[in-house]
Amino acid sequence: MENDTIITDTIDDSEDIHDSGKHDTADTKTALRTINLSVKFFDKLAIKNINIRVKKNNVAAIIGPSGCGKSTFLRSINLMHDLTPGAKVYGDIYVHNEHITDNNVVDLRKKVGMVFQKPNPFPTMSIYDNVAAGLKLNGIRNKSLFDETVEKNLTYTGLWDEVKDRLKSPAISLSGGQQQRLCIARTIAVKPEIILMDEPTSALDPVSTSKIEELIINFKKHYTIIIVTHNMQQAGRISDYTAFFYLGKLVEYSRTRRLFTNPREKLTEEYVTGKFG
Amino acid sequence: MQESDIKISEEISTKEIRSKRKPGDIFFENLTLLFALLLIGLVLFIAIEIYGDSAESIEHFGFSFIFSSDWNPVTEKFGALAFIYGTIVSSILALLISLPVSIGVAVFLSEIVHKSVRTPVSFLVEILAAIPSIIYGFWGIYVLAPFMASTVQPALSSLFGFLPLFQGPIFGTGMLTASLILAIMITPIISSITRDVLKAIPVSQREAAYALGATRWEAIKMALLNARSGILGGAVLGLGRAIGETMAVTMVIGNKAQIKASLFEPAYSMASVIANEFAEASGSLHISSLIEIGLLLFGVTFIVNTFARILIYSVTRKT
Structure with a gap:
């Protein structure tokens, strides 16, 4: 495989995220790092040699036309491809300097949460049980801790006032936007370090979308967020860095402001100005 | 008030749609209804027929038929x-x-x-x-x-x-x-x-x-x-x-x-x-x-x- 490392630069050099192509174990600012990450579905290469570095407490957006490998990349970070028949992942992933292997996949997924495109609360569980589901999976059986976690995380996602009187009603009785915020509450209830979001607002109305965007911006204090979006305005509104994927390759990865105003690559410029896509 | 307005307008529109249905639709709807009724009728018919044929035993034994475990064709005692x-x-x-x-x-x-x-x-x-x-x-x-x-x-x-x-x-x-x-x-x-x-x-x-x-x-x-x-x-x-x-x-x-x-x-x-x-x-x-x-x-x-x-x-x- 040819190795086309993407040179990433930033506007201010003090926060350089230039990729040296080598893993630096002493690096404490980096939340996620991939080295030559490739994914194959059967014989088809879906993403090719992706080198990316996401700093802690940042929001990184991934944009690109349909089928460019955005979601494939995102789902390789928490090893979701393990569940897909025929999928093979090559290369190295480091989460907080820890090399990711198949051996500790359950622990990894507790550290790297995921929010999906379509809200997917557990339909047979109540609102309360949905938020507590992750804790139960961790073997916790402490009722008062459940109560505390549920209230805290529902408050954090702005749902508490809307649902506090009906915590025992089914999660699917909520509206789509509320369900998605419930899924976010469920994800953060297990205290992840990184949250992966796969087009979390594409199935939602504008009001719910802006609520979730607000959440993402607030989340930066505690989490690192990697979000796939087909909405360039959204990427512009919420992210610090943006990666532009095209045909399974990382074309450009820069500070969001730079990528949208003064991109280095001609292809990026054509995409963000709407010449193709 | 608004809700009832919506309800009324919904009723009107379903009525309008109903009146505009084609004869084929009406025929098909009634045909499926007929099949459904046929099935219910069959179950009822079987139940009535079995009940009728067991009348002699019901009369003879009453509820003791259910509560007795005696079954003797020779002495004609049945439970x-x-x-x-x-x-x-x-x-x-x-x-x-x-x-x-x-x-x-x-x-x-x-x-x-x-x-x-x-x-x-x-x-x-x-x-x-x-x-x-x-x-x-x-x-x-x-x-x-x-x-x-x-x-x-x-x-x-x-x-x-x-x-x-x-x-x-x-x-x-x-x-x-x-x-x-x-x-x-x-x-x-x-x-x-x-x-x-x-x-x-x-x-x-x-x-x-x-x-x-x-x-x-x-x-x-x-x-x-x-x-x-x-x-x-x-x-x-x-x-x-x-x-x-x-x-x-x-x-x-x-x-x-x-x-x-x-x-x-x-x-x-x-x-x-x-x-x-x-x-x-x-x-x-x-x-x-x-x-x-x-x-x-x-x-x-x-x-x-x-x-x-x-x-x-x-x-x-x-x-």
């Missing part, structure tokens, strides 16, 4: 309790044996096994459902019953002999063997329904569990929880099949009208007694009593199904 007991106990026991096995088979087929093995194994499981019950009966008499008598029942009685369930003479045939045959017969039904329900769970649900850090077993548990109403529905279908099953049960249950605590003892089921005695029934009271057993079988099936529906409803509604 159905032993048959009702045999049917219900053998069916429920069959369900208890079959349900965990069926769920295991379904989980294996839908979650664990590789695609290349799944198709042939699924096919084999479904073939089990297509074997005629008389074949199961033969297999029960010539293979299962001797095996029960030589191995399973001695083992059970030496291990759990302190329980009245596993005491008494060992014949091979009897309640336990009948339940086992029934369990084998209903397993393909329950497992294929469970498998379909599990497969119908959207991928996004599985991913939600895995993304939270669920292990494979935990994700499967969540899927089963998700599918529970469907699994219970499959169990009801299987139970219905077990209650009505005649031939295989007749061949292995022992055909003795008695109520005994031991599962090794021979018993009798409602369908079996009708099949065994109807052709040779002499007096009109005997025939009428057999028909009344048919009526009761009808009733038992109805009650069990209703009960199961209520169970499913109460389990699914809670969430």
Whole structure:
């Protein structure tokens, strides 16, 4: 495989995220790092040699036309491809300097949460049980801790006032936007370090979308967020860095402001100005 | 106020749509209605006919028919309790044996096994459902019953002999063997329904569990929880099949009208007694009593199904 490392630069050099192509174990600012990450579905290469570095407490957006490998990349970070028949992942992933292997996949997924495109609360569980589901999976059986976690995380996602009187009603009785915020509450209830979001607002109305965007911006204090979006305005509104994927390759990865105003690559410029896509 | 406005306008628009329907639509709608009514009519007709034919026995014995376990064609004393007991106990026991096995088979087929093995194994499981019950009966008499008598029942009685369930003479045939045959017969039904329900769970649900850090077993548990109403529905279908099953049960249950605590003892089921005695029934009271057993079988099936529906409803509604 040819190795086309993407040179990433930033506007201010003090926060350089230039990729040296080598893993630096002493690096404490980096939340996620991939080295030559490739994914194959059967014989088809879906993403090719992706080198990316996401700093802690940042929001990184991934944009690109349909089928460019955005979601494939995102789902390789928490090893979701393990569940897909025929999928093979090559290369190295480091989460907080820890090399990711198949051996500790359950622990990894507790550290790297995921929010999906379509809200997917557990339909047979109540609102309360949905938020507590992750804790139960961790073997916790402490009722008062459940109560505390549920209230805290529902408050954090702005749902508490809307649902506090009906915590025992089914999660699917909520509206789509509320369900998605419930899924976010469920994800953060297990205290992840990184949250992966796969087009979390594409199935939602504008009001719910802006609520979730607000959440993402607030989340930066505690989490690192990697979000796939087909909405360039959204990427512009919420992210610090943006990666532009095209045909399974990382074309450009820069500070969001730079990528949208003064991109280095001609292809990026054509995409963000709407010449193709 | 606004809501009622919307309702009114909705009513108007449905009315408008209705009045504009084409004759073909109206014809088709009424045709399907006719078929539906035909089915209900058929059930009612059967119920009325059976009731009419059992009138003599109902008049003669009244409610004691249900509460007596005396069955003697010579003295013309008839009571159905032993048959009702045999049917219900053998069916429920069959369900208890079959349900965990069926769920295991379904989980294996839908979650664990590789695609290349799944198709042939699924096919084999479904073939089990297509074997005629008389074949199961033969297999029960010539293979299962001797095996029960030589191995399973001695083992059970030496291990759990302190329980009245596993005491008494060992014949091979009897309640336990009948339940086992029934369990084998209903397993393909329950497992294929469970498998379909599990497969119908959207991928996004599985991913939600895995993304939270669920292990494979935990994700499967969540899927089963998700599918529970469907699994219970499959169990009801299987139970219905077990209650009505005649031939295989007749061949292995022992055909003795008695109520005994031991599962090794021979018993009798409602369908079996009708099949065994109807052709040779002499007096009109005997025939009428057999028909009344048919009526009761009808009733038992109805009650069990209703009960199961209520169970499913109460389990699914809670969430």
